[in-house]
Amino acid sequence: MTTYVRLAASQLEMAAEWLANINSQTTSHSGYCGTSKEEILESLHEDFVEGELTSLVAELEGETIVGLIGFDYEEDFAEVWGPFILSSNPKETLALWNFATNEFPQLQTFSFFIHKDNRTQQEFMDTLQATLRGKHLYYRLHQLTKTASHKLTFEIYSNQDVQEFVELHDTEFPDTYYDAKTILERSLQQGHTLYFAYFEKSFVGYSYFEEGTDSIHLEYFALNSGYRGQGLGEELLRVTLDQVTSAGKLASVTLTVDLLNNAANPLYEKVGFQVENELWHYRL
Incomplete structure (x- = not known):
């Protein structure tokens, strides 16, 4: 028998294991959504x-998860995990979506990042x-x-x-998904770090990181346009990356x-990043 339910906090470990398998x-x-059960479970909590x-919100066959949608939301905006569903029937996906959105009627705007190979979604x-x-x-x-040069100074x-x-x-x-006010608020939480960069005591840029169980995500990075072309963006990136990984406990960024x-991607690759996935961003 198929049922749709809003999961309890006590069911998160079951959800994390299911999500890790399907998102891999x-x-x-x-x-x-990540691919590590431990990382997903921490994000869920x-x-x-x-x-x-x-x-x-899950679709269950008996007590087994066969579909799931997650809303990481603030006010009326949600980042969507999924919808994940084992069935290829679009009517089942729509039924799960309708049930989930009815559970959260305040949500008006939804953001999705979907892998280029995920034709179903x-x-x-x-x-x-x-x-x-x-x-x-x-x-x-x-x-x-x-970086060998140090033209910039940094402060949290x-x-x-x-x-x-x-x-x-x-x-x-x-x-974008986080406006400036949201970043300032989130940066005060543990595991969220916002660096300000200065050139000759003038604010010129910033980088913002959020830490997971075994990785850190660089959410935003920007340099004032008037200071570009001097190698300062590369220094900002290298120094703050070194700062957030200096504890040595994190597997990756x-x-x-x-x-x-075309401006940022060559820089990311220059400092050591490699492409892992291509994701398509949808907004509803």
């Missing part, structure tokens, strides 16, 4: 628990009439060489130069960037 396959891969319930995006907003590369850092954000940061972030990322970002 490129044909069912969703970009927000951090971003999906609401008291005794979660923001995960791409076809479902067409069913929902979601808009393809861009194609992105998912990079993983394999080797980092420290602590309430200084906020307006300069807001202006730079809003200019470089005008339509990852990032997601526009496939056609």
Whole structure:
């Protein structure tokens, strides 16, 4: 018998194991969700628990998960995990989606990152009439060489130069999943680090990282346009990467960037990142 339920917090380990298995396959891969059970479980505890319930909705056959959607949301905007479903029947995916969205009627905008090989979810995006907003590369850092020059100084954000940061972030990322206010709030949480970069005491750029169980994700990185072409962007990236990995406890650093970002992508590859996946971004 098929049922649709909002999962309880006590069911997260079961959900994490199921997600790790299905997300390890490129044909069912969703970009927000990891492939390690431990990493997924930590993310679920951090971003999906609401008291005794979660923001995960599952399709069950008996007590076995056969489909799942997760909403990592703030106010009316959600980053979507999935929809993951074992069936290839689009009507079943739509039924799961409708049940999930009815459970969270306040959500109005949804963001999806779907692997280029995941035809099932791409076809479902067409069913929902979601808009393809861009194609992105998912990079993983394999080797980092420290920079020899030190033209910049760095500080962890602590309430200084906020307006300069807001202006730079809003200019470089005008339509993104975290606005400047959200980054400032999240950077105060453990495992979230926002670095400000200075050239001759002037704020010139920043990088923002979020830490998982065995990896760190570079969420944003930007340098003021007036300071480009001097090697400062490379120094900003290398130094802050060295800072966040200096404890030696993390297996890797990852990032997601526009496939056609011809300015940033060569820099990421120069400092040691390699392409792992191609993800397509949809917005509904």
